[in-house]
Amino acid sequence: MVEFNGQKIKDLQDKAKHIRRSIVEMVAKANSGHPGGSLSATDLVTALYFAVMEHDSQKPHWPDRDRFHMSKGHCCPLWYSVLAEAGYFPKEKLFTLRKFGSILQGHPDRRTPGVEVASGSLGQGLSVALGMSLAAKVDKKSYRVYCLMGDGETQEGNIWEAAMAVSHYGCDNLCAILDNNGFQIDGKVSAIMNIEPVADKWKAFGWQAIEIDGHDMPQILAAFQQARETKGKPSIIIARTIKGKGVSFMENVGDFHGRAPTKEETEIALKELQ
Amino acid sequence: MEQLYQRDVYGKALVELGEQHKEIVVLDADLSGSTRTSLFAKAFPERFFNFGVAEQNMMAASAGLASCGKIVFVSTFAMFATGRAWDQVRNTVCYNNFNIKIVATHAGITVGPDGASHQAIEDIALMRVIPNMHIVVPCDGPQTREAVDAAIKTPGPFYIRLGRPKITTVENKGNFILGRSQQITEGNDVTVAACGIMVQSALTAARNLAQKGIRVRLINVHTIRPIDSEAIIAAAKQTKGIVVAEEHTVIGGLASSIDEIVAEKYPVTVIRVGVKNRYGQSGEPEELLQEYNLTPADIEKAVMRIVAP
Numbered sequence A: 001m002v003e004f005n006g007q008k009i010k011d012l013q014d015k016a017k018h019i020r021r022s023i024v025e026m027v028a029k030a031n032s033g034h035p036g037g038s039l040s041a042t043d044l045v046t047a048l049y050f051a052v053m054e055h056d057s058q059k060p061h062w063p064d065r066d067r068f069h070m071s072k073g074h075c076c077p078l079w080y081s082v083l084a085e086a087g088y089f090p091k092e093k094l095f096t097l098r099k100f101g102s103i104l105q106g107h108p109d110r111r112t113p114g115v116e117v118a119s120g121s122l123g124q125g126l127s128v129a130l131g132m133s134l135a136a137k138v139d140k141k142s143y144r145v146y147c148l149m150g151d152g153e154t155q156e157g158n159i160w161e162a163a164m165a166v167s168h169y170g171c172d173n174l175c176a177i178l179d180n181n182g183f184q185i186d187g188k189v190s191a192i193m194n195i196e197p198v199a200d201k202w203k204a205f206g207w208q209a210i211e212i213d214g215h216d217m218p219q220i221l222a223a224f225q226q227a228r229e230t231k232g233k234p235s236i237i238i239a240r241t242i243k244g245k246g247v248s249f250m251e252n253v254g255d256f257h258g259r260a261p262t263k264e265e266t267e268i269a270l271k272e273l274q
Numbered sequence B: 001m002e003q004l005y006q007r008d009v010y011g012k013a014l015v016e017l018g019e020q021h022k023e024i025v026v027l028d029a030d031l032s033g034s035t036r037t038s039l040f041a042k043a044f045p046e047r048f049f050n051f052g053v054a055e056q057n058m059m060a061a062s063a064g065l066a067s068c069g070k071i072v073f074v075s076t077f078a079m080f081a082t083g084r085a086w087d088q089v090r091n092t093v094c095y096n097n098f099n100i101k102i103v104a105t106h107a108g109i110t111v112g113p114d115g116a117s118h119q120a121i122e123d124i125a126l127m128r129v130i131p132n133m134h135i136v137v138p139c140d141g142p143q144t145r146e147a148v149d150a151a152i153k154t155p156g157p158f159y160i161r162l163g164r165p166k167i168t169t170v171e172n173k174g175n176f177i178l179g180r181s182q183q184i185t186e187g188n189d190v191t192v193a194a195c196g197i198m199v200q201s202a203l204t205a206a207r208n209l210a211q212k213g214i215r216v217r218l219i220n221v222h223t224i225r226p227i228d229s230e231a232i233i234a235a236a237k238q239t240k241g242i243v244v245a246e247e248h249t250v251i252g253g254l255a256s257s258i259d260e261i262v263a264e265k266y267p268v269t270v271i272r273v274g275v276k277n278r279y280g281q282s283g284e285p286e287e288l289l290q291e292y293n294l295t296p297a298d299i300e301k302a303v304m305r306i307v308a309p
Helices: A006-030 A035-040 A042-052 A073-085 A091-096 A125-139 A157-168 A198-204 A217-229 A263-272 B006-020 B038-043 B055-067 B078-084 B086-094 B123-128 B141-153 B198-211 B229-238 B254-265 B285-291 B296-307
Strands: A067-070 A145-150 A174-180 A208-213 A235-240 B003-005 B024-028 B048-050 B071-077 B100-105 B134-136 B158-161 B166-168 B182-185 B190-194 B216-220 B223-225 B241-249 B269-275
Touching (some): A006 A035, A006 A042, A006 A073, A006 A217, A006 A263, A035 A042, A035 A073, A042 A067, A042 A073, A042 A145, A042 A217, A067 A073, A067 A125, A073 A091, A125 A145, A125 A174, A125 B024, A125 B055, A157 B055, A174 A217, A198 A208, A208 A217, A217 A235, B003 B006, B003 B141, B006 B024, B024 B038, B024 B055, B055 B071, B055 B078, B055 B100, B071 B078, B078 B158, B123 B158, B123 B223, B123 B241, B123 B254, B134 B141, B141 B158, B182 B198, B190 B198, B190 B229, B190 B254, B190 B296, B198 B216, B198 B296, B223 B254, B229 B241, B229 B254, B241 B254, B241 B296, B269 B296
Parallel strands (some): A067 A145, A174 A235, A208 A235, B024 B048, B071 B100, B100 B158, B134 B158, B190 B216, B190 B241
Antiparallel strands (some): B003 B166, B134 B223, B182 B216
């Protein structure tokens, strides 16, 4: 296990809490959006943008930047909150989520600074990340590509076409992250369409599978480091997460996949996230 | 008369252009021999990626490459490029307005013996409804090269539709300008608007009709998006009606494009020569063109219905 500076961990945890508040507030204000899966992946994406990836919000087109693609596009409240926090656009824009004329569309779109490729139609993001990874090979660049996927999303066939190709082309510059929160719109993933054994599937496709607790910051950082140090094959971080993490009445409640909290619920949620 | 495979022209063009444009990458899905991207693969192996039989992955991956500044050529059969991977084309290629050039071969019923599953007769319709997409249907070998050059010069997504068989070069077409049709014969009786292999058939029909004293204005509508509305409105105004000939279903393709323009701007009779809401089947291209009423004689009959209703 790699050692991490305690203060750094604490800072990231605080940042994640702040981003969770922002997610709840923006979805409440929009009265629409997907809080559950945004909250489950918050620690993972916070770690990426504030400790793992090389990027510069003031130079978003810097050619050597690490790339991030959110394949589970419906969780863009998380991405938008992180991008605003990182300085890609002013934070007050967050409260325009899903509104007419906003740079923050209901699903990711290139009109948002920091979003490289639109997403929303599930199952295509790992292919997009593959394209970015191949471009790095062609250009002999050393940037890394990160792709966040949902567990329900991996029911799409396109994901497995991409899984095969990423491994075939030995894309060790690509790291996928599976937000394994166990829920999809219609209920539990295990009941709707079981994806287990997840790690075995990815290993069978030629990947290194790193299983972690997706809310444990030291484990998250160690996993990204292990992925970076592994050569010759791609890595997937299979993160056990809790849908709605951080808000007691949202945790493991399928209903909050795609519903905004009421005014009362929002107040309670923000109190819990202090 | 010169006869060329459009795919040969395409493959050679890629090799030449690949030399000049280092940002070109080429993707194929296990059909590189048939689409001729194999020529590029041999010349520039580090810029060619075979995706195996996985068109959806190929199409979405093209977006990742384009987001990093590549001009991406994506090739497979028309059926799979436009049908199998439609959502990827809509949501990930065109919505992002990326510099991705889909060059699909084996379009139409002249695929021949492979039969219905491989004969894309609805591909133009499928691509035409997607915003940002340019569509070019070259009528012969040399025009294939012109279409590829235009696609490189023009940013944004393209669909270039090529056939399987060798086709006769249409002479004296004039310059190729993206978005402008080419008038091939002059006449004010009836307009024939055609694309792809039907341009040569329409030219034969026009010559036969000329012997009967009927002057056909033949226009090669090689660019279906953006379409040359000006030439179509002029044809509606200056001739008695328009016959549209395409190796495609009569629903949603070139004929529909022209219907939409004349219905809004200057209603005239439009007669559609194309596949009439049927699947294809196995057979030699010539047999199939007969069976599906896509011959010069069929175009002549349609013209006569306007001349002498």
